[in-house]
Amino acid sequence: MTAYTATVEVRLKHGVLDPEAETTGRALERLGFELEDLRAADLFEVDLDAESADGAAERAGEMAERLLANPTIHDYEVTVEER
Amino acid sequence: MTAYTATVEVRLKHGVLDPEAETTGRALERLGFELEDLRAADLFEVDLDAESADGAAERAGEMAERLLANPTIHDYEVTVEER
Numbered sequence: 001m002t003a004y005t006a007t008v009e010v011r012l013k014h015g016v017l018d019p020e021a022e023t024t025g026r027a028l029e030r031l032g033f034e035l036e037d038l039r040a041a042d043l044f045e046v047d048l049d050a051e052s053a054d055g056a057a058e059r060a061g062e063m064a065e066r067l068l069a070n071p072t073i074h075d076y077e078v079t080v081e082e083r
Numbered sequence: 084m085t086a087y088t089a090t091v092e093v094r095l096k097h098g099v100l101d102p103e104a105e106t107t108g109r110a111l112e113r114l115g116f117e118l119e120d121l122r123a124a125d126l127f128e129v130d131l132d133a134e135s136a137d138g139a140a141e142r143a144g145e146m147a148e149r150l151l152a153n154p155t156i157h158d159y160e161v162t163v164e165e166r
Binding site: 003009011021024027028031033034035036037038039040041042043044045046047048049059062063066067068 | 086092094104107110111114116117118119120121122123124125126127128129130131132142145146149150151
Protein backbone atom coordinates (compact mmCIF):
# COMPACT_ATOMS: atom_id res chain seq x y z
CA MET A 1 0.00 0.00 0.00
CA THR A 2 1.19 3.50 -0.78
CA ALA A 3 0.12 6.73 0.90
CA TYR A 4 -1.64 9.16 -1.42
CA THR A 5 -3.37 12.50 -1.17
CA ALA A 6 -6.38 12.77 -3.46
CA THR A 7 -7.61 16.27 -4.17
CA VAL A 8 -11.26 16.56 -5.13
CA GLU A 9 -12.32 19.89 -6.62
CA VAL A 10 -16.08 20.38 -6.56
CA ARG A 11 -17.63 23.21 -8.53
CA LEU A 12 -21.10 24.15 -9.71
CA LYS A 13 -21.93 23.03 -13.23
CA HIS A 14 -21.85 25.73 -15.86
CA GLY A 15 -25.18 27.56 -15.82
CA VAL A 16 -26.03 26.86 -12.17
CA LEU A 17 -26.45 30.16 -10.35
CA ASP A 18 -23.99 30.88 -7.55
CA PRO A 19 -25.36 33.74 -5.44
CA GLU A 20 -22.54 33.40 -2.90
CA ALA A 21 -19.84 33.91 -5.54
CA GLU A 22 -21.83 36.78 -7.02
CA THR A 23 -22.06 38.47 -3.63
CA THR A 24 -18.33 37.97 -3.05
CA GLY A 25 -17.54 39.48 -6.45
CA ARG A 26 -19.74 42.49 -5.76
CA ALA A 27 -18.22 42.98 -2.34
CA LEU A 28 -14.76 43.08 -3.95
CA GLU A 29 -16.00 45.68 -6.42
CA ARG A 30 -17.36 47.77 -3.58
CA LEU A 31 -13.88 47.63 -2.03
CA GLY A 32 -12.54 49.16 -5.27
CA PHE A 33 -11.23 46.04 -7.02
CA GLU A 34 -11.82 45.62 -10.74
CA LEU A 35 -12.69 42.10 -11.86
CA GLU A 36 -14.53 40.44 -14.71
CA ASP A 37 -15.93 37.42 -12.94
CA LEU A 38 -15.53 35.33 -9.81
CA ARG A 39 -16.23 31.64 -9.36
CA ALA A 40 -16.04 29.63 -6.16
CA ALA A 41 -15.29 25.95 -5.66
CA ASP A 42 -14.74 23.54 -2.78
CA LEU A 43 -11.54 21.62 -2.38
CA PHE A 44 -11.21 18.41 -0.38
CA GLU A 45 -7.83 16.83 0.27
CA VAL A 46 -8.18 13.22 1.30
CA ASP A 47 -5.21 11.28 2.66
CA LEU A 48 -5.64 7.60 1.91
CA ASP A 49 -3.67 4.41 1.36
CA ALA A 50 -4.11 2.48 -1.89
CA GLU A 51 -2.38 -0.08 -4.09
CA SER A 52 -1.89 2.44 -6.90
CA ALA A 53 -2.55 6.03 -7.89
CA ASP A 54 -5.40 4.80 -10.10
CA GLY A 55 -6.91 2.96 -7.15
CA ALA A 56 -6.69 6.09 -5.00
CA ALA A 57 -8.29 8.21 -7.74
CA GLU A 58 -11.10 5.72 -8.17
CA ARG A 59 -11.85 5.69 -4.44
CA ALA A 60 -11.79 9.49 -4.27
CA GLY A 61 -14.15 9.60 -7.26
CA GLU A 62 -16.58 7.34 -5.39
CA MET A 63 -16.35 9.65 -2.36
CA ALA A 64 -17.27 12.56 -4.62
CA GLU A 65 -20.22 10.66 -6.13
CA ARG A 66 -21.53 9.53 -2.78
CA LEU A 67 -20.95 12.54 -0.55
CA LEU A 68 -18.60 15.36 -1.55
CA ALA A 69 -20.48 16.45 -4.67
CA ASN A 70 -24.10 16.55 -5.73
CA PRO A 71 -23.98 15.16 -9.29
CA THR A 72 -27.13 17.06 -10.22
CA ILE A 73 -25.52 20.46 -9.82
CA HIS A 74 -21.79 19.81 -9.39
CA ASP A 75 -18.87 18.77 -11.56
CA TYR A 76 -15.82 17.37 -9.82
CA GLU A 77 -12.22 16.69 -10.68
CA VAL A 78 -9.88 14.29 -8.90
CA THR A 79 -6.09 14.57 -8.85
CA VAL A 80 -3.79 12.25 -6.93
CA GLU A 81 -0.29 12.72 -5.53
CA GLU A 82 1.94 10.48 -3.50
CA ARG A 83 2.20 11.72 0.01
CA MET B 84 -3.83 44.82 -20.55
CA THR B 85 -3.95 41.02 -20.57
CA ALA B 86 -6.77 38.81 -19.33
CA TYR B 87 -5.79 36.58 -16.42
CA THR B 88 -7.48 34.13 -14.12
CA ALA B 89 -6.14 34.28 -10.59
CA THR B 90 -6.87 31.29 -8.39
CA VAL B 91 -6.90 31.95 -4.67
CA GLU B 92 -6.82 28.88 -2.43
CA VAL B 93 -7.87 29.64 1.12
CA ARG B 94 -7.29 27.08 3.85
CA LEU B 95 -7.27 27.04 7.62
CA LYS B 96 -3.85 27.48 9.19
CA HIS B 97 -2.28 24.36 10.57
CA GLY B 98 -3.67 23.72 14.05
CA VAL B 99 -6.97 25.52 13.57
CA LEU B 100 -9.81 23.08 14.19
CA ASP B 101 -12.05 22.32 11.23
CA PRO B 102 -15.21 20.62 12.55
CA GLU B 103 -16.82 20.64 9.09
CA ALA B 104 -13.95 18.68 7.53
CA GLU B 105 -13.94 16.33 10.52
CA THR B 106 -17.66 15.67 10.09
CA THR B 107 -17.20 15.06 6.36
CA GLY B 108 -14.37 12.63 7.03
CA ARG B 109 -16.45 10.74 9.60
CA ALA B 110 -19.43 10.60 7.25
CA LEU B 111 -17.20 9.03 4.58
CA GLU B 112 -16.02 6.46 7.11
CA ARG B 113 -19.63 5.65 8.01
CA LEU B 114 -20.22 5.04 4.30
CA GLY B 115 -17.45 2.45 4.42
CA PHE B 116 -14.54 4.45 2.99
CA GLU B 117 -11.10 4.14 4.56
CA LEU B 118 -9.15 7.37 4.85
CA GLU B 119 -6.40 8.81 7.03
CA ASP B 120 -7.38 12.44 7.04
CA LEU B 121 -9.52 14.99 5.20
CA ARG B 122 -8.91 18.70 4.83
CA ALA B 123 -11.18 21.25 3.20
CA ALA B 124 -10.30 24.50 1.46
CA ASP B 125 -12.06 27.24 -0.50
CA LEU B 126 -11.10 28.06 -4.04
CA PHE B 127 -11.83 31.38 -5.71
CA GLU B 128 -11.19 31.91 -9.42
CA VAL B 129 -11.05 35.59 -10.26
CA ASP B 130 -11.03 36.76 -13.88
CA LEU B 131 -9.26 40.09 -14.12
CA ASP B 132 -7.29 42.26 -16.54
CA ALA B 133 -3.80 43.38 -15.59
CA GLU B 134 -0.55 44.64 -17.14
CA SER B 135 1.34 41.51 -16.12
CA ALA B 136 0.95 38.18 -14.35
CA ASP B 137 2.74 39.69 -11.34
CA GLY B 138 0.27 42.55 -11.30
CA ALA B 139 -2.65 40.13 -11.41
CA ALA B 140 -1.16 38.03 -8.59
CA GLU B 141 -0.59 41.12 -6.47
CA ARG B 142 -4.18 42.27 -6.94
CA ALA B 143 -5.55 38.81 -6.12
CA GLY B 144 -3.36 38.74 -3.01
CA GLU B 145 -4.89 42.03 -1.89
CA MET B 146 -8.36 40.58 -2.47
CA ALA B 147 -7.42 37.66 -0.24
CA GLU B 148 -6.08 39.96 2.48
CA ARG B 149 -9.11 42.24 2.41
CA LEU B 150 -11.99 39.82 1.88
CA LEU B 151 -11.43 36.25 0.71
CA ALA B 152 -9.34 35.09 3.66
CA ASN B 153 -9.20 35.89 7.34
CA PRO B 154 -5.45 36.29 7.97
CA THR B 155 -5.91 35.34 11.64
CA ILE B 156 -6.99 31.80 10.84
CA HIS B 157 -6.34 31.31 7.11
CA ASP B 158 -3.36 30.81 4.84
CA TYR B 159 -3.84 31.55 1.17
CA GLU B 160 -2.03 30.81 -2.06
CA VAL B 161 -2.40 32.70 -5.33
CA THR B 162 -1.68 31.25 -8.77
CA VAL B 163 -2.20 33.11 -12.03
CA GLU B 164 -2.86 31.91 -15.57
CA GLU B 165 -3.49 33.73 -18.80
CA ARG B 166 -7.09 33.37 -19.82
